Amino acid sequence: MTDPSGRSLSISFEFFPPATPNGAMRLWRSVERLAPLAPSFVSVTYGAGGTTRDRTRNAIKAILERARLQVAGHLTCVGATREETLEEADGYRKLGARRVVALRGDPPKGADRFEPHPDGFRNAAELVTGLRAAGHDRISVAAYPERHPDSADLAEDLDNLKRKLDAGADSALTQFFFDNDLFLRFRDAAAKAGITAPIHPGILPIENFGKMRRFAAGCGATIPDWLVTAYGNADEQGMTETLSRAICAEQCDGLLAEGVEHIHFYTLNNPDLPYDVCRAIGVEPQPLGAAAAGGA
Numbered sequence: 001m002t003d004p005s006g007r008s009l010s011i012s013f014e015f016f017p018p019a020t021p022n023g024a025m026r027l028w029r030s031v032e033r034l035a036p037l038a039p040s041f042v043s044v045t046y047g048a049g050g051t052t053r054d055r056t057r058n059a060i061k062a063i064l065e066r067a068r069l070q071v072a073g074h075l076t077c078v079g080a081t082r083e084e085t086l087e088e089a090d091g092y093r094k095l096g097a098r099r100v101v102a103l104r105g106d107p108p109k110g111a112d113r114f115e116p117h118p119d120g121f122r123n124a125a126e127l128v129t130g131l132r133a134a135g136h137d138r139i140s141v142a143a144y145p146e147r148h149p150d151s152a153d154l155a156e157d158l159d160n161l162k163r164k165l166d167a168g169a170d171s172a173l174t175q176f177f178f179d180n181d182l183f184l185r186f187r188d189a190a191a192k193a194g195i196t197a198p199i200h201p202g203i204l205p206i207e208n209f210g211k212m213r214r215f216a217a218g219c220g221a222t223i224p225d226w227l228v229t230a231y232g233n234a235d236e237q238g239m240t241e242t243l244s245r246a247i248c249a250e251q252c253d254g255l256l257a258e259g260v261e262h263i264h265f266y267t268l269n270n271p272d273l274p275y276d277v278c279r280a281i282g283v284e285p286q287p288l289g290a291a292a293a294g295g296a
């Protein structure tokens with residue numbers, strides 16, 4: 001699709017698998033609200049330590065059965081043998097999910113470093129290799145504009161990203177960030193490192209500033225001082241929702257102006273803000289089913 005200025009633009013939405021009947025209703029409301037925007041795919045996360053394995057599979061199944069959308073299943077290496085991990089990916093494929101988001105996963109709560117399962121994949125690059133050998137050919141991996149906390153520096157992080165792409169992934173989705181310059185510098189550095197696959201920015205519309213701060217602390221994303229001030233002021237005036245819409249739309253618009261062609265939204269199963277932001281940057285609702293014609 002193109003936006004009103006003729007720029008190419010595609011979008012994707014990330015959901016998490018629900019744990020309760022109310023959560024399932026919320027997921028479904030999110031899918032129904034966002035499906036008309038014809039995302040090229042939606043993705044479903046995989047809980048730390050594989051704790052949501054069944055829930056992820058069920059959510060993928062429900063989305064595929066009830067909405068004509070392409071689905072990507074997230075998969076981590078945590079707490080499972082290579083065989084078990086590949087079986088899970090095979091399960092996604094049998095359900096009809098065409099893409100896998102291949103991840104290492106985080107250490108369990110309380111542990112300070114990731115310990116692979118003795119018979120498991122040791123990192124995302126190994127997982128990508130295993131997936132490719134098992135015939136999966138649409139694989140996304142994670143990228144970190146502010147580097148992954150386990151990497152000593154950006155160069156090490158870029159080496160790792162290149163390993164994942166060289167192993168057979170076709171694109172990367174980034175951790176969220178609020179300063180577009182961080183992403184643009186990262187994209188330039190990736191190009192210099194010989195990375196040619198598309199790196200799609202992951203954007204987190206701020207539904208709840210406090211919650212976002214906790215996520216950011218967990219993954220090492222910087223929160224600019226101006227954002228803290230803006231939310232402090234907006235909170236006093238009951239204007240945080242308006243601020244979130246404006247900030248996120250402006251961030252996306254800035255990325256599109258820099259040639260970004262795909263934006264991945266972290267929805268946290270809250271559809272209204274991503275919907276409004278997409279509309280603000282020129283994404284038009286389409287007849288249902290338009291997305292299915294595209295590819296994941």
Ligand code: FAD
Pocket residue numbers: 044045046047048049074075076101102103104105106107122123124125141142143148149150151152156157160164173174175176202
């Ligand atoms: P990797 O790419 O394997 O890298 C992790 C670290 O290890 C890097 O610092 C890397 O440099 C280092 N490393 C890797 N291989 C080597 C090597 N051979 N030698 C030395 N160092 C090495 N987590 C979930 O649990 N579930 C999800 O659904 C989920 N979805 C995500 C989606 C996106 C878009 C993103 C950005 C993250 C997601 N995460 C998810 C979080 C992710 O699991 C964590 O960030 C995790 O800590 C790293 O995963 P990775 O795939 O980036 O790991």
